[in-house]
Amino acid sequence: MSASLEKGVRVLKEMIDAPIASYFNSCVHCGICAEACLFYTETGNPKYTPIHKLEPMRRLYEQEYTFLGRLAKMVGLSKPVTDAELGEWQELVYNSCTLCGRCSAVCPVGNDIAYMVRKMREGMSASGHSPDGLKGAVTRTVNIGSPMGIKLPAVKAQMKHVEADYGMTIPLDMEGAEYLVMLSSMEIINFPEYLGAIAKIMRQAGKTWTLCSEAFEATNAGMQIGNSDLARVIVKRIVDGAEKLKVKTVISPECGHAYTALRWEGANLVGKPFSFKVQHIVEVLEEFRLAGLLKTEGMETDRLTFHDPCQLARRGGVIEPQRNLLKMVAKDFHEMPDAGFMNWCCGGGGGASAIEEGEELRLEAFKRKKSQLDAVKPKRLVTACANCRIVMEEGLEHYQMNLPIVGLTEMIAEHIPDPVDSK
Amino acid sequence: MDHLQLLTWARGPGLDLSLGVLVLGVIWRLIEIYGLGRKQDLSAPRDVAGASGWNTIIRRSVPPPGMFKTSPVSYMGGYIFHIGLAIVVFLFAPHIKLVQGVLGLAWPGLPSQMVDFVTVVTMAAMIVVLFDRINKPVKRYLSTFGDWFTWALTFIPLLSGWMAVHHLLVPYTLMLAIHILSVELLLICLPFTKLFHAFTVFGSRWYNGAINGHKGVPV
Amino acid sequence: MKSRHPQQPGTEFSVPGTVGEGLARHGVSRRAFLKFCTVMTSMLALPPSMAPAMAAAIAATRRQSVIWLSFQECTGCTEAITRSHSPTLENLIFDLISLDYHHTLQAASGEAAEHAREQAMKDNAGKYLLIVDGSIPMANPGYSTIAGISNYDMLVDSAKGAAAIVAVGTCATYGGLPKANPNPTGAVSVADIIKDKPIINIPGCPPIPVVMTGVLAHFLTFGTIPELDGLGRPKVFYGETIHDRCYRRPFYDQGKFAKTFDDEAARRGWCLFELGCKGPVTYNACATTKWNDGTSFPIQSGHGCIGCSEPNFWDAGGFYKALSMPANPLKVGAGVAAAGAAAGVVVTFLNRGKKGAAKAAHETTTLNDLEQ
Structure with a gap:
């Protein structure tokens, strides 16, 4: 129960780096990012303009990291960021941003706005202004193992179904397998076909693969809520699992953000390069196709x-x-x-x-x-x-x-x- | 102080002062911004041709697919204004002489009638862009004092320069002095307003290109 | 000032003491005089119908008493006005006036000369025209004196009874060369000292002779001073820049510039802007009236305008430096660059310290820490 404005501001101060400083200094308020954002195009509400979603962080940047901004704050020309303001921004930073990065792809001055929203969420979560739905998801992932509250027995039950349907054994905790296959809760509950599909594909390709009983969940609600400390706890399980089973490649399931969490953020969260490769299942399939294994x-x-x-x-x-x-x-x-x-x-x-x-x-x-x-x-x-x-x-x-x-x-x-x- | 004295001050101490503030401000602000540094990306890079900071610096000068029709005024206005401004600033013979005087570099200029035409077009584009800013809900919503201020800061040198050439309103000497002084104000404000994007645009595009290029995405 | 009423035409050449009588004495015919007046009206941009009226007015006028004071000057202005003497009619302008004091031109010297000035001031109190060339030293009255009288005292004294003052040359009008940095004599213009009399400024180093005579003709005709601009100059002569009326202007517009005084472009008569011509900021009539009976003017002779009729032209950044060049070379470059770098490094040092402190104070978030 220790989230506070002070903590949020401190975390934002940690987050602001040269790219963010460069981006804020480059923005000319042209509004083109709005045209790239479906929350603006479909509502017509200018508050959903992507760069506007970062307004508190921009002010904080100026006040903390520019000489003139410090001066402006000292003489009262620039208002300090308040708790109420961050509260107001919660909707903009979470509900109306999917980190899809379309704005980052169109900004004429080259601002990577999604990169900034991701960092802003660090401060938002540290100040207690994150949505309950995500808090619940991250709590379940950390405490139970998956955002939907699925535990290993549920996975095992799923494995049994697939084994029965396809007549193949699903390897679990097989040391030295080439591939470690990750799942998302969504697939475990709603789309069980995925596991069977993997089994068929791997059998045809003649590759060894395994699930890991300690790390089967690929999704990372810690990254979504924007908290590196919690995201690290979650991703660490996968890293430990992969290292323990000595796999060559970890396969991210059909889940976009799980891929980002593992492929691009993972090594940065744990603070060292991975000893294994991370691939999305689509990349693996493409590799098999090119090798004639599919x-x-x-x-x-x-x-x-x-x-x-x-x-x-x-x-x-x-x-x-x-x-x-x-x-x-x-x-x-x-x-x-x-x-x-x-x-x-x-x-x-x-x-x-x-x-x-x-x-x-x-x-x-x-x-x-x-x-x-x-x-x-x-x-x-x-x-x-x-x-x-x-x-x-x-x-x-x-x-x-x-x-x-x-x-x-x-x-x-x-x-x-x-x-x-x-x- | 009479007109010629004002002009001489603008050409002398005024120019020294404003160029001094510009050089000081630009170096200071660049270090202030880029000195913050960033963390090394520890994830394994994906190498894809065309996905790099340098590529993005160039590529971002062209609207991404489908974007032009969403903001034609911003894009067209932006192109005409930026290219026009570059022509007026760098291809008008007296301006080249100034650069030569300060830096010793010179290149051929354009006939003054052509520069005159480009100036009018550039000013027209700026006015259209200003109306767009007033008119378009998003732009109006985002606009702060700085946006209106820097618009005026950029427009006045164009207008005063054009009026000086055409001997409008006040004697040429005074208008030329106003023109040079307005440019000097622009130079002084450049490092400390959104005009600084003239410098950081390269860094921003580079970072975006490099960060996404690391993932093999040519943005 | 009241305007004079012309007498009946035909009588003015015989009334003793008038200009007309003086002209007749010198064998100037009415016809020749009328021609002079026609030229003057056109120069002053008056309607042609004004020429006979002007002739009548001038001829009927009592010769205007003029006192000419020369202070810190080079006598160039006097030289110029004497060059207008021959052979045209303009030289006769001196017969239109009674030049009661001019220490270069008058025959009298010493006390007699000063006496002439005092006499003229007494006889024509409130009516005489005071012409001044040269600037007035204010740093020390001893820098320039005439008959033991400081320039300042003589100007103030002579101005009291004057109908109007004509400041001739850039020194009298704006301080001129003596006022150039660092202005050792504390030179000032006539208008800096005299505030309660109408002053006509005829700047130039020297002014165009025909402009001096034209302004005098105007004063004699109408008894009023011509319309002046913000710098006290007759608009009719100083309304346009040299650049606007320059015959080389088309080359400027095409971007064709001479780069040196003897290159091919210079020989072809291209624009001298890059060689420092100050035509664009110089308001004068050189390009239209020209000099030496309309023979030529500096730009026509291949040299850029130095802007001699503009205030402080001497300190306007160098005669051979293009107007677009910095007036003084930038000497602060390396210094400000270093200062900028220093400021940037200091701020960065502070920033990094701040960021480091925020990192050091980081408390690892647990699930509980998501709530306030």
């Missing part, structure tokens, strides 16, 4: 489109592999407008989907995805992020659109022929 048969014939998860594509650099993989199995594939690097967020990334009070805004913002989908009119929507999938399913239901969503890995796996000898 063979499919048959094609999907209905009209398909693909939703790029922001953290995988724009913030993760994986854009072409998913398209190459889709080509293997989809005959009638069509891109949405702005697909790929400039794709629009589902509206629930960066932890936003866990914020109950943000639902109305989220559904409003979903209109952007809806219009993208209306332009293509697909029969099914493919994606590679379980969170995007859930958020979009909610949105589609709200707007009464009948459009099934399917995971890419799962779709690929469906086209992998059963080995002759297993029958």
Whole structure:
């Protein structure tokens, strides 16, 4: 119970670095970032302009780290940041930002606004101004092991199901396996097909893999709430698991932010480079495809489109592999407008989907995805992020659109022929 | 103080003072900003051609796909204003002489009628951009005193320079003095207002390009 | 000042003591005089119909008593006005006036000369025209005296009974060369001292002779001073810059500049701006009236305008330095760069200390710490 303004300010002072200083000094208030943000475009409310979401941090930067700002604060020209102000900003920093990074991709002066929001959340969480939904998620992840409160027995039950359905054993805690497969709670509860798909793919590729009983949950609510101390606790489990099992590669599941947490933030959180590789499942599949280890048969014939998860594509650099993989199995594939690097967020990334009070805004913002989908009119929507999938399913239901969503890995796996000898 | 004295002051001590503040301010502020440093990124980089800070410095000069039509006034106004300003500042013969006087560098200029035309176009673009700032809810919402102030700070040198050339309102000598003094005010304010983006834009684009380039994303 | 009413035309050349009588005595015909007046009206931008009226007015006028005082000067202004003597009609302007005191030109010397001045002041109290060339030293009255009288005292004394004062040359009008930095004599202009009389400034180093005669003609015709600009100069002669009326202006507009005084561009007569021409900031009539009976003017002879009719032209940053060049070379560059770096380093040092302190004070967040 020690969150306070003072602590928040102190953490923000830790966070502000040269890029942030450069970004604040470069902003000319052109407002182009607003046009890139679905929370602005769909509501028309200028308070959702991305750079505005950082206003308290900007003032703090000037007051603490510039000579003239210190002077202005001393003579009362610049108001100090207050607790009430941070409270007011909570909605802007969490509910209306999914860290999708579209603003960072368009800013004419080159400001990486998403980078700044991520850092601002550190101060927000330290000052006690973070959403209850995320607090709950991070508490469950730290205490129980997963944001949805899933424990190992639930995973084991899932494994049994898959083993029964596919007639394969799911390795657990197998030391020396090449791949450590991570899951997201979403997949454990809602999309159990994923685990079976992995099993089929690995069997065809002839690779060794394993789950880890101490680290099966890939998602990191600590990163979403913006608290490095808690994010570190969560990511450390995976690092320990991977090191203990001596795996070569840890596979991030179909979950955008889990990928960012593990692939890009992980090493920085634990403070040392990883001894293993981290790959998103889509990257692994692409590697298998290129190596001739992934063979499919048959094609999907209905009209398909693909939703790029922001953290995988724009913030993760994986854009072409998913398209190459889709080509293997989809005959009638069509891109949405702005697909790929400039794709629009589902509206629930960066932890936003866990914020109950943000639902109305989220559904409003979903209109952007809806219009993208209306332009293509697909029969099914493919994606590679379980969170995007859930958020979009909610949105589609709200707007009464009948459009099934399917995971890419799962779709690929469906086209992998059963080995002759297993029958 | 008469007009010629004012002009001579502007060309002499005024110029010394303003250039002095500019050089001092720019170096100070650059160190102040970039001296904060940043942590080394410990994650394994993904190497992708075209994903680097230097690439982004260039690439960000062009609107990303689909963005132009969302803010045509900002983009067009921005292009015309920045390019026009560069032409007027760096290709008008007397301005080149000034640079030559201070730095010893010289290059060919443009005929003054052409510079005159560009000045008018640049001023028109600035006025359009100003109206856009008043008109567009987002821009109006974001705007602070600094935005209006720096607009005026940039516009007055253009207007006074143009009026001096055309002998409007007050005698040429006085208008030329006003023109030079307004530029000097601009130089003095540059390091301490949003005009400093003229310098930090390169650092900001570089950081964005480098941070995302580390992930293999050519932003 | 009251304007004079011309008498009937035809009679003015015979009334004793008038200008007309003087002209007749010198064999100047009415026709020639009218021609002079036509030239003057056009120069003064008056309607042509004013020429006969001007002729009538001047001819009927009693020759105007003029006292010419020379202070800290080089006699260049007097030299210039004498150059206007021959062979045109302009030289006869001296017959329009009674030059009662001019210590360079008058025959009398010593006490007799001073006596002439005192006499003229007494006889024409309140009516005489006072012409001054040269600046007035204020640092020490001994820097310049005439007959033991300081310039300041003589000016103040002579100005009392004057109808108007004409300050001739840049020294009298604005302090001129004697006032150039560091102004050792504390030189000031006439207008700096005399505040209660109408003053016409005819600056130039020297002024254009025809401009001096033109202003006198105007005063004699209308009895009023011509319309002046903010610097006390007749607008009719000082309304436009040399640059605006310069025949080399098209080259400026095209960006064609001579780089040295003997390059190909200079030989082709291109613009002298880059060689330091001050034409753009100099208000004078040189480019239109020209000098020596309309023969030429400095720019036509291949040298840039030095701006000699502008206040403080001597200290306006150097004659051969383009207007766009800094008036004084920047000498603070390295110093301010070092100061900027020092300021930046100090602030950075403080910033890093602050950031370090924030880091050191970091308390690892536990779940409980998410709540206030």
